[in-house]
Amino acid sequence: MSVSRDNPPMNRFTVFVALLLFVSSGYVTAQADPITVQAWLVLGSSKEQKDKMEVPADIKKKLARVFKWMHYYQLSSRQLNIADATTESAKLSRAATIKVTNKKSGKVAVSLFSKGKMLVQKTQSLKPGHHMVLAGNTKTDSAWFIVLSKSK
């Protein structure tokens, strides 16, 4: 698409106003329903660790579709009931906390904090049965996963 170098200022102003009206109308009309989000902190490992509990089978199946670890152990799990346009937080380990915001249009914003510092925030629609996964390597040959799903 080519852009004219001589756009009259009025045209650009009109575009801004239209944009503002569009955003404002969305703000007024969209509302979110209360939601329940389940969060699991999972350790993925190739070594069997008998002192740890495996994650539920459906979570394991989902993770195993993408990742290569032999075992997926549940380190903690939390349930968050989040009212419309509010934020709830859950501590999943000594250092890891998530904050989940129930946004409009079925979207959730999930922020991951490590030792109080925000690492990442992911915003997306989360349909029941779908999963959002935040993950990374550990210092040993394994990985951590924070798996989130929305209840129906």
Added chain:
Amino acid sequence: MPEEPAYSSAEEPQLVEWAKSGDMQAFEELVARYRDRIYVRAYSIMRNEDLAVDLSQNAWVKAWQRLEQFHGEASFPTWLSRIVTNLCLDELRRQKRARMDSIEAMEEATGPVENRMELETVDPIEGLGREELRERIDAALAKLSDKHRTVIVLYEFEQFEYREIAEKMGTSIGTVMSRLFYARKRMASLLKETLKRDGLIE
């Protein structure tokens, strides 16, 4: 709006052309077609799953960056295979594991002695399936030293000539011949051992 090309049914040369013009989806399709093959080659040389995966990925990245240099002299998978092989050889050189006390170092230093050893007769007995034999060959390959395994993989699987192997490994043709001879003797011996142990030969 132009219709999206049918990548999954496209012929390989067409995919390569599209990829050359910057089409990532065409390149993704090529990756899907040949990723296992490239991984196998990396694994055969490195015998380490994680390293083989990393080197395979690097090979694909290098292939993308050098696509302009591919003019179809060899097939696309052969060209890729050469890239991953080179990366594996670089990695082996980089590792330069200090195993001077290993039997391999001793054998290298005493070539004529090792070569006086009798070459075992291997008879791929009838009834032993090709797949079963492949697995045994794979297990025997894993027992060779890096240098001997590399030379036999490059010769038998990658189908390099002696001269090419010498160039790639930075050594003389004589050393390549000697290593290949030793590697074959070891393979014959290891295979005979495993077949005997399993009662498949006398």
Added chain:
Amino acid sequence: MNENETQLKIQALVDGELTGREAEELRARLESDGGLRALHARLTAVRGLMAGAELPRTLPESGDFHWSQISKAIGHGEREARRLAKPALGANWLLRWVMPLAGVACLVLVLSRQQTTMPDLNILLGGDHELELTDDEIDVMTFNTGDDAISIVWLDYSIDLQQDSLQLWLD
């Protein structure tokens, strides 16, 4: 020619690496030397065994994940190449487009703050996914499964997985 050299020559003959004259001479020797004939036969047998004997394997990670790593590395390489090749963006471009857009963004932010404390100035990832990363040092990669049922954000970051003892009681 000593024994060792002879063995290697026999091998070269089996491998088809000998030139015509050398090959002919060696074949003549084979006819009169039973030991060399046996060696030739054994080397031929081992070669036959090895031909096409490479064990097929499957990549131990999913195709989607493998591709995501490759495409990420390609993207990174291309960004780096562009960064090195191109001069900084002109101030003219900044004034013409970035400043007015920043103005709109500020207004949107003011409106949205009345509803939520989360800022909306995020990176658009395509679809309805947005990602905000607060530390440039952390390498991040995002990808979805083909059916979009799982969205993944992979961080090059190791979090402390230890549980609080109090938390363990509560679990």
